[in-house]
Amino acid sequence: MRNNYRSVLEILRARLEEGVYGKSTLMPAEEILAAEFGVSRPTIAKVYGSLIDEGLIARRRGVGTIVLESGRQQRACRFGMLLPGAGESEIFSEINSEIMNIAQQQGFDCEWGGATANNAETRHFLAVANCERYIEMGIDGVFFSPLEKVQDADRINNEICRMMDSAGVPTVLIDRDIVAMPERSRYDVVGLDNYTAGAVMARHMIAAGCRNIYFFNTPFSAHSVDERLMAVKNTVTDAGLDFFRDSHVCCNPGRKDVLEQMAIIRGQTGIICANDSTAVILMSTLEEQGYKCGVDYLISGFDNMKYSLYLKTPLTTYAQPCKAIARLSVELMLRRVREGARRSADGASLPVKVLLNGEIVARESTRFLKNKQQDTV
Numbered sequence: 001m002r003n004n005y006r007s008v009l010e011i012l013r014a015r016l017e018e019g020v021y022g023k024s025t026l027m028p029a030e031e032i033l034a035a036e037f038g039v040s041r042p043t044i045a046k047v048y049g050s051l052i053d054e055g056l057i058a059r060r061r062g063v064g065t066i067v068l069e070s071g072r073q074q075r076a077c078r079f080g081m082l083l084p085g086a087g088e089s090e091i092f093s094e095i096n097s098e099i100m101n102i103a104q105q106q107g108f109d110c111e112w113g114g115a116t117a118n119n120a121e122t123r124h125f126l127a128v129a130n131c132e133r134y135i136e137m138g139i140d141g142v143f144f145s146p147l148e149k150v151q152d153a154d155r156i157n158n159e160i161c162r163m164m165d166s167a168g169v170p171t172v173l174i175d176r177d178i179v180a181m182p183e184r185s186r187y188d189v190v191g192l193d194n195y196t197a198g199a200v201m202a203r204h205m206i207a208a209g210c211r212n213i214y215f216f217n218t219p220f221s222a223h224s225v226d227e228r229l230m231a232v233k234n235t236v237t238d239a240g241l242d243f244f245r246d247s248h249v250c251c252n253p254g255r256k257d258v259l260e261q262m263a264i265i266r267g268q269t270g271i272i273c274a275n276d277s278t279a280v281i282l283m284s285t286l287e288e289q290g291y292k293c294g295v296d297y298l299i300s301g302f303d304n305m306k307y308s309l310y311l312k313t314p315l316t317t318y319a320q321p322c323k324a325i326a327r328l329s330v331e332l333m334l335r336r337v338r339e340g341a342r343r344s345a346d347g348a349s350l351p352v353k354v355l356l357n358g359e360i361v362a363r364e365s366t367r368f369l370k371n372k373q374q375d376t377v
Helices: 005-018 030-037 041-053 090-106 120-137 153-166 194-207 223-238 276-288 322-339 372-376
Strands: 057-060 064-067 078-082 109-112 141-144 171-174 188-192 212-217 248-250 269-273 297-300 317-319 353-356 359-361
Touching: 005 030, 005 041, 030 041, 030 322, 030 353, 041 057, 078 090, 078 120, 090 109, 090 322, 120 153, 141 153, 141 322, 153 171, 171 322, 188 194, 188 322, 194 212, 194 223, 194 269, 194 297, 194 317, 194 359, 212 223, 212 276, 269 276, 276 297, 322 353
Parallel strands: 078 109, 078 141, 141 171, 171 188, 188 353, 212 248, 212 269, 269 297
Antiparallel strands: 057 064, 317 359
């Protein structure tokens, strides 16, 4: 039977009576419940309105929807953080900090495994070691951002998820899935809508005057990078421009022979890098070889790393909604733990995938200088 306003209202009212949502805790976001019940967000908003009228919940500005009355107290949950990418990208540190803040507000515990490391192989070792430690601790659930930048990342990510499955520990994936599109794993995923982000950046480059556009990433990048690449390619070709096989460059941005893989056409070339760290290194490599950003080429990245604003040429980037990713990840985890996973007819868990939009932060690195004689420096 398809859910509607009335059926969803009855289910949520029952959950409140049973103490599934504890007193003074936050109710799930409307988009989470809409995905769970297969209804629209306005339907969930209407249900919440009815529960507010009944005095069961209340909206608090700047906080969310709070439970006022609940049938029984719920025990405090204890979750583990497995975000090995925090050693490379600030977004995972921001997500980690926000989850910790939410834990304080909502009264659950979080364990931080200290899997931060710059070396990808070290991150692999620490991720597996902390996974084993969490299982021994009897953790209630794990937030896991899949590994990248190692040759057998897919095998390692699947190994970690299988370990959690064997121990009966729910896993919520942050930032990306463990399989490539169009496939889906059996886990809940919260992250950036990478296809939209890639398309937005490509349109920005075209509007800036670029007609020769490259997409640049390092080897063994995450599956999310493939989604950005696909979007850039489709957006460029839809605009009537060429995107050849050579338009995708996959190598170390610090290599001195990097220009053998790219033809820089002065005043027409745009380079979309998979992330800010790659863009920064590539800018340095190009400068060493006599190319000037804003005159010969434009360049952009993703993730809005703090240093991107303070470069010699401030970097255009795409900011991720880290706080929203953290909040929705927590809500999905609490749902898994307190309510139990939804089941399809054959008993398999039905995963929820939430993709969020960020925003482009336009800076000097995607503006051609009007006076190109400045290149005489």
